[in-house]
Amino acid sequence: MDQFTDHPLLSTPSLSSRKGWDMREDNNALYIRIEMPGLSKEDVKISVEQNTLIIRGEGGKDWEGEEEEEEGGGRRYSSRLDLPPTMYKVDEIKAEMKNGVLKVVVPKVKEDERKDVYQVTV
Numbered sequence: 001m002d003q004f005t006d007h008p009l010l011s012t013p014s015l016s017s018r019k020g021w022d023m024r025e026d027n028n029a030l031y032i033r034i035e036m037p038g039l040s041k042e043d044v045k046i047s048v049e050q051n052t053l054i055i056r057g058e059g060g061k062d063w064e065g066e067e068e069e070e071e072g073g074g075r076r077y078s079s080r081l082d083l084p085p086t087m088y089k090v091d092e093i094k095a096e097m098k099n100g101v102l103k104v105v106v107p108k109v110k111e112d113e114r115k116d117v118y119q120v121t122v
Contacts, residue, residue, distance in 0.1 A: 025108075030088065032104040038075050041097035046104065048090045053081040053106070 020035035036044065036057050043059035057077035083090055089107040096103045 030106040034102045037100040
């Protein structure tokens, strides 16, 4: 758990303590695991807009009945996660949905590939 408090992205209380979430990071990537029971991969949409990872899921009706149909029914998930553009390769994100568990891998930019430091020749 110490790794969550050391990282500004993961230390956000709404992310690190969110029920059904598991996040970890190593030198290569950020790994996100989200429990989404009752949903299939067709029910989940993942996108990146202006360096914000957006995860949405909807579907998987639990109960059949009039009340459920009137309310729209099913489960809904929606999360946003800001990703510093100099730390992660947002164009190489991979995701897998299996047995109601979504796994997302966000690769990190290697130190020597970072473009936030520029050398100016004199």
